[in-house]
Amino acid sequence: MTWSIGSRRHSDKRSFSFTPLEKLFLTRKRNALTGFSLLELLVVVAIGDVVLALGLPRIRGTFDNLRFQNFCQDLLARMHYLSERASVEQVIYRLTFDLSGARAEIAYKADPEENTFVEARGRFGNAMPIPADITIETNPFSIFFFPDGSIAGTDIRIRDS
Numbered sequence: 001m002t003w004s005i006g007s008r009r010h011s012d013k014r015s016f017s018f019t020p021l022e023k024l025f026l027t028r029k030r031n032a033l034t035g036f037s038l039l040e041l042l043v044v045v046a047i048g049d050v051v052l053a054l055g056l057p058r059i060r061g062t063f064d065n066l067r068f069q070n071f072c073q074d075l076l077a078r079m080h081y082l083s084e085r086a087s088v089e090q091v092i093y094r095l096t097f098d099l100s101g102a103r104a105e106i107a108y109k110a111d112p113e114e115n116t117f118v119e120a121r122g123r124f125g126n127a128m129p130i131p132a133d134i135t136i137e138t139n140p141f142s143i144f145f146f147p148d149g150s151i152a153g154t155d156i157r158i159r160d161s
Contacts (some may be wrong), residue, residue: 006149064133069161071134073159079143081124082106086145093120093145095153097136104128133161 025131082093085108087145105127107117119125130136136158143153 020131041068064160067131068134068158072158074128078104078106078128079126079145083149083151086147087149090147092147095145096144097130097138097141098127099130099136099141102130102132104130135159135161 047079079095082095085091086093087106092112094107094109096105096107098105106120106125108120110116110118136156138154140154143151143156145151
């Protein structure tokens with residue numbers, strides 16, 4: 001003779017441990033709640049996508065603004081450097097904007113008697129690339145820094161496209 005009590009089967013020959021039905025249902029419920037359903041995961045991914053879609057244009061705009069500010073600050077630092085170097089070395093420096101090559105080049109007049117300029121080297125002497133989304137308007141395309149501290153050139157208009 002065999003009968004069922006709780007979750008164990010009992011027989012006349014052998015006795016098994018008894019588990020009440022309430023305890024059996026509690027353990028099954030606890031085990032069933034350990035993972036996430038596919039619907040819950042899809043809802044979380046959808047919420048993340050919406051937040052990313054709303055924030056991405058602002059992040060991109062901030063990045064472009066920082067690149068523009070960084071370029072302007074770097075150009076201004078190079079211009080201050082050229083003004084100081086011209087006074088210290090008693091040499092004429094020239095900053096030329098090569099818009100077709102998208103770079104700003106620095107050169108100095110090695111011999112005051114000749115009208116030739118030599119490309120400058122060093123940390124601030126290397127040609128500075130102009131980012132593609134930045135436009136520079138100036139005429140003429142060169143700015144001269146003289147040993148007496150004066151600057152001959154024009155206004156520079158820098159725009160972020």
